Amino acid sequence: MSLRAGGKAGPPLSRTGTHSTTPSDMPGDLPAELWLRIVYLIPDDHFASLFWVNRAFYQLATERKYRHLVLDDDRPSAVLAKLERIDLETSQFAIPEDVTLADRLLTGLSGLQNVNELAIEWMMASAPEIPFCFPLLNALFQSLGQQLTTLTLRMGLDQLCQLAENGPALGSLQELSLHIGRSELSETRPEDATQNQEKLASFINGLSPTLRKLSLSSSDHVRLEPPYLDLVFLPHLRSLAFHLPFDSHHIANPHGLNSFLKLHTTISELSLIPCHCCKRPPKSQLMDTDEWLQEVFTGVDFEELRTLELGLNTLGGDSRVPPVARSIGTVASNLSCLTITGVLTSVEDLDVILRPFTKNGNSTPKKVVLEVHVLSRQVLETIFKTLPNLETLDLTYRWVSKAGNCDEGFFVQDLEGRVYPGSGHHPLYS
Secondary structure: OEEEEOOOOOOOEOOOOOEOOOOOOOOOOOOHHHHHHHHOOOOHHHHHHHOOOOHHHHHHHHHHHHOOOOOOOOOHHHHHHHOOOOOOOOOOOOOHHHHHHHHHHHHHHOOOOOOOEEEEEEOOOOHHHHHHHHHHHHHHHHHHHHHOOEEEEEEEHHHHHHHHHOOOOOOOOOEEEEEEEOOHHHHHOHHHHHHHHHHHHHHHHOOOOOOOEEEEEOOOOOOOHHHHHHOOOOOOOOEEEEEOOOOOOOOOOOHHHHHHHHHOOOOOEEEEOOOOOOOOOOHHHOOOHHHHHHHHHOOOOOOOOOEEEEEOOOOOOOOOOOOOHHHHHHHOOEOOEEEEEEEEOOHHHHHHHHHHHHOOOOEOOOEEEEEEEEEOHHHHHHHHHHOOOOOEEEEEEEEEOOOOOOOHHHHHHHHHOOOOOOOOOOOOOO
C-alpha cells in the first residue's frame, strides 16, 4: 500500500512579474481545508482577483484558467467581449476536387481488411457540408461496417440521429461511444427532435446482439429522454458510461432511465461523471433532486458491479460532491474498485462519498483511487475506518497538512510506522 505525491505548482508571480522568493503555502489563521472550501464557493469571474491570496488560490486559479472550456448560454456577453477575430472558410458548393478525393479515399479504405476501430468527429456541421458528408459516411460504413468492433462518434445530436436513421450495418460492433453535441431541432422544433432521438434509440437497439460497452457523453444542453424510454435489453452489455448532465433539468422524466438501469444490473463497470452545461432554472420549476434520484435508482441493484468511477463537480460556486453520489453507493452492493475523478478538498466531502457504500449491508470496496488537495491524518483515518475491507489505496495528494506545526518530513516519518486496519500489517507509507 503506498501513497503517491503529486507535483506542486510553482510559486506565484509577484505583482511586478517576478517569482516570489518566499511563497505562502497557507495563512496560519485558518486551516487549509477551510480555505479550500471557500475557494469552491467563488464563481470563476471573481476568482482572478483572489489569485494572490495563497498557494491554494494560485493553483486552483491556474486549473480553472486552463481546464477544459465549455461555451454555454450563461454569459454570452462575456464571451463576445473577448472575441477579436472570426475566420470562416466554408465552400458553398462541392467542387470536383472534393468528389475525386472522396472517391479515392473510399477506394483506399475498401482495401483495408484489418481495420476494426473507427472514430468520426463532426461537431459543428454547416448546411453546405451535409449533402457531401452524409453520402461519404454512408459509403464508409458500407465499406468497413461489418468488420468494426469499436466505433466512436463525436457529432451534433441532429446529425447523429440522421446518420443512425440509415442504419449502418455493424454486425461485429462491441464498443460504442457517442459524444453528443447540441441539437438545433430541440430549440426550434421539439416534436421533430423527439422523433429524431427515437431513431438513435433504434440504432443502439440494433446492436444488441454484440454490444458490450456503451458510453454516452455530452457537455452541451441536450435532453435525452426518448432514447432511455425506447432502449431495449442489451444482453451482452458489461460496461456503461454516462458523462453528461445528470439531473432533472436534462432528464425531466426519470422513469425511462430507471427502466434502462433495471434492465442492465448485470454490468461490471460503470462510469458516472455528471457534467455542467448551462444555468439551471429555479428549483420551483424542477423536480426535487432527492425525489428525482430516488425514482432513478428505485429497484436498481448492481449486484455484479465491480468497478465504479464517480466524478466530482468541477464548477466553482456549487457543491463539490454531486447529489448522485449519495445514491449510487447504496445500489452497488459488491463493489471491488472505486475511482473518484477530481480533487477532494475536505474530509466532509470524502465522508459523504464513502459513507453510502457501507449501507444496506453492502460489501465495501477493496480498492480506492482518489486525489486529495491536502493530505492529513484525518483523511487517512476516515478512509480506513469507513472502509474496513480496504486492501489497496491509490492516493495522490498536493500538500501535507501542517496542523499542529508538523512539517512534511515529520508527517511522513509518522506514516512509515503506522499500520491501519485493512493494510495487512504492512506500513502505510513506503
